[in-house]
Amino acid sequence: MAIRSPRRSLRGISALVALFAIGAVGCSEVSDAVDGAKDGAKKVARQRSVFSLDVGDCYNPNGKAEGTAYAVEIVPCDEAHEGQVVAEFAIDEGKEYPGDEGVSAIGDERCPVEAQKYAPDTWALPKGVSLFYYTPTKESWATGDRAVSCTYTAEKGTFKGSLETAKSLEPEQVTYLEDSNAVYEALWANQPEKDAVEDDLAGYKAQAKAVADALDTHVEGLGGIEGTEVGKLRATLTKAAGDWKKAADAADVDAFYLAYDPAFTGIDPNKTVAARKELGLATTVPADEAEVWAG
Template sequence: MRFSTKSRSLTGIAAAVVVLSVGAAGCGDIVEEAKSGVKKAARTRSVFSLDTGDCYNPSSGKTEGEEVSVEIVPCDEAHEGQVVGGFKIEGETAYPGDDGAAAIAEKRCPAESLTYVSDTWAVPEGVSLFYYYPTAASWATGDRSVSCTYAKESGTFSGSLKNESLNADQLAYLKGANNLYEILWANQPEDSDVEKDFDGYKKQAGEVATALDAHITSLKAIDQPETAKLRGELEKAAEAWADAAAAKDTDSFYVAYDVAFTGIDPNKTVAARTELKLATTVPADDAEVWAG
């Protein structure tokens, strides 16, 4: 999703006011339509002024493409998206291009969103992470903002995605688990062939092993049987990731990696999540990865 630099048109407001004056002459249906139009216009906000927590409907009706404005709605009403984080692009003297700006947003938004949505498993089915980022034209006017949002490409959802009232055990689990999978995907080698990027795969394995060690340490503070059982399984996985990172050849790497990757299958965390009263439905994307 991209920003557009065009100013928000007042056509919607003007049209609503005109229709309202016509309806005042006695057409009830037109009056109601006009009221609806005025209400929507009053809720319209520029994409440059979105705040974390805002629930919205794109004015264009599309979740992807250039967007000028959105309709801000109460989160208990049906909506297509919610802003869950944001940041400003720094360190770039020139516009990085659409692909470059999108890459920056794609890299940072998953981590930014976790501050607001700690348990991504609780996100409704069909709702995915999107982002608004600057276009070349808006960059020229000083726009550096990226808004990270969860949105539904088809249909709507209701309610805020913010995870509230999480206890210490839940927060400890989620912090370690979120970091683990974020590290896994953030360090994904570009080449699917291990032989062509052996060092890249070993680097990923080392980063995941370190993240797993931190996750395991945090789980030790949770005195729950299923969580303790999961910790034991993750300790085995951590050893396998460390072996993969230290592999001298690709054959040794493959042997260790098979155990390592299987060891962090999200399906194996469901019992602990149930015990901790967290969401227990594995996200479709993750389920597909480990099913394959």
């Protein structure tokens, strides 16, 4: 979901003009109007161009979360807000604008990876928060704009507090999250275009190999972490890795399905809850993941 952002600034009404606009009204109405004017002035003072956003900024969009944006309202993270910038990177492309679909594809690929460096435990994100990004438009590209700002934004309502967790994690927590995230990234990033295995056996086998390789790394990482539940999870994922390898080496569609069913079940996020609890990580499976495995 690209949030388009051409190079323009937002001009707001000054506090003085807002106060003068109150006019001759009753005392209570004047008080309400003054308070409203102060709130309006505060919002104006907090306006910042989308081109000067920094990682860690908490903000409220001016209007809908999606669409063309010129500026946002920057707020302290301990106040209710709709979004937070969690990553930023520059598009390394040629002189030609990649097109709307092109920059969206880059955001789709890079933002999940970059965002996890700031907030590695996606299970700990507030309910209803999704990954969005600000990208260049054709017009801003012509002025030299190449920046993509990745944000977690509430699809409804607001949330409080910073989403940054990377700095507070212990080494074993980081190892677990990086390797676990890589497994699911391998699964979804390598999803074949065809819905049926019969129509793209090679594509599904390639996906299976990517997941198996990621699982091998995850199992190796778990070997360096102490804990009874972590040990149980390591055994579960070792078997799952074997099933994914069988799927990757399947000679035909039937053999693939025989291996794929237990392979997919073996990486069900619900199987990781006990180990996550032991490691002091979030233990509630996100709704979107729970829905996938329930279906």
